[in-house]
Amino acid sequence: MSKQQIGVVGAGTMGQGIAQVLMTSGFEVQIFDVSEAALEHARSNINKGLDKLVTKQRLNEEERQAAKQRLVTLTALEGLAGCEIIIEAAPETPDLKERLFRDLSTLAPDAILASNTSSLSLTRLAAVCDKPERVIGMHFFNPVPVLKLVEVIRAEQTSEASVARIEALTEAMGKTAVAVADMPGFAVNRLLVPMINEAAFLVQEGAATPEDIDAAMKLGAAHPMGPLTLGDMIGLDVCLAIMEVLYEGFGDSKYRPCPLLRRMVDAGYLGRKSGRGFHGYE
Numbered sequence: 116m117s118k119q120q121i122g123v124v125g126a127g128t129m130g131q132g133i134a135q136v137l138m139t140s141g142f143e144v145q146i147f148d149v150s151e152a153a154l155e156h157a158r159s160n161i162n163k164g165l166d167k168l169v170t171k172q173r174l175n176e177e178e179r180q181a182a183k184q185r186l187v188t189l190t191a192l193e194g195l196a197g198c199e200i201i202i203e204a205a206p207e208t209p210d211l212k213e214r215l216f217r218d219l220s221t222l223a224p225d226a227i228l229a230s231n232t233s234s235l236s237l238t239r240l241a242a243v244c245d246k247p248e249r250v251i252g253m254h255f256f257n258p259v260p261v262l263k264l265v266e267v268i269r270a271e272q273t274s275e276a277s278v279a280r281i282e283a284l285t286e287a288m289g290k291t292a293v294a295v296a297d298m299p300g301f302a303v304n305r306l307l308v309p310m311i312n313e314a315a316f317l318v319q320e321g322a323a324t325p326e327d328i329d330a331a332m333k334l335g336a337a338h339p340m341g342p343l344t345l346g347d348m349i350g351l352d353v354c355l356a357i358m359e360v361l362y363e364g365f366g367d368s369k370y371r372p373c374p375l376l377r378r379m380v381d382a383g384y385l386g387r388k389s390g391r392g393f394h395g396y397e
C-alpha cells in the first residue's frame with residue numbers, strides 16, 4: 116500500500132500525529148485544515164517529531180528527508196479529491212463532522228472515509244454520505260506516534276471490504292487494530308473513563324486520598340499510573356464529557372457522572388492543563 120495517497124482532515128493534536136505516522140510508514144499525505152496557522156504549527160511539530168525519531172535512532176537521516184517530502188498542506192478541501200482513504204480528525208462537533216462527511220463523499224466518490232471521533236455515532240455520519248458502506252471509525256490514541264492501538268469502528272452500514280482496507284492500513288502504520296461495534300465509548304473509553312469516575316466517587320465519599328487511590332491501582336493492579344493521575348492527564352472536562360455520552364447513550368444509571376467530578380470541572384480544575392485537578396501541577 117506504500118504509494119497510496121492518504122488525506123487527513125484537521126491538523127490539530129491528532130491530525131498531526133496521524134500524518135506523522137503515515138509519512139514515516141511511506142504514505143503520501145495531504146493534510147487539510149481551515150487554519151493556515153494550524154497547518155504551519157502542524158508542519159513544525161511533525162518536523163520535531165521526526166527529529167526525535169532520528170535522535171532515538173529509529174529513523175536515519177535519509178528516511179527523515181524522505182518522510183518530510185511526503186507531506187502536502189491544503190486549505191481547500193477539494194485538494195483531497197485524489198485520496199484513496201481520508202481520515203478526519205476535526206473538532207468533536209456533530210454538525211461540523213456531518214458537513215465535512217457530506218462534502219467529502221461527493222468530492223471523493225470512491226474514497227474510504229474514516230473518522231477519528233471519540234464519541235459520535237459513525238452510523239449517523241455514514242447516513243449523510245453517498246455510498247455509506249465506505250464510512251468507518253478509525254480511533255487513534257494520543258500521542259499517536261507512541262500508542263499502538265487503533266479501534267476500528269464498524270457503522271451499521273460499513274462493508275467488510277472497508278473494514279479490511281482500514282485494518283490493512285492500520286497494520287501498515289505499525290499499529291494494531293481492534294474491531295468494535297458502533298456503541299458509545301467503543302471499548303477503551305467505556306472501560307477506562309467509568310474507572311476514573313468511580314475513583315472520583317471514592318474521593319467524594321472520603322474513602323481514601325487521591326494519592327492512596329492512585330498508589331493502590333499502581334501497586335495492586337499493576338496500572339502504569341493511577342486513575343486520578345490519568346484523569347488529570349486526559350482532562351477532567353474530557354472525562355466528564357465522555358461520561359455524559361455514556362450516560363445518555365445507554366440510558367443506564369451506572370454511567371452517572373460523579374458530582375465531585377462535575378464540581379471540579381465547573382470550578383475550572385481540569386487537571387494537568389489547568390494546573391490543578393485531583394493532584395496539583397503548579
Ligand code: NAD
Pocket residue numbers: 124125126127128129130147148149150153203204205206207211215231232233234254255256257
Ligand atoms: P484539536 O482541537 O487539537 O484539532 C482540531 C483541528 O481541526 C484544528 O487544527 C482546527 O483548526 C481544525 N478544524 C476546525 N474546523 C475544521 C474544519 N471545518 N475542517 C478541517 N479542520 C478543521 O483536536 P484533536 O484533539 O486533534 O481532536 C480531533 C478529533 O480527534 C476529535 O474528534 C476528537 O474527539 C478525536 N480524538 C482526540 C483525542 C485526544 O486525545 N486529543 C484522542 C482520540 C480522538
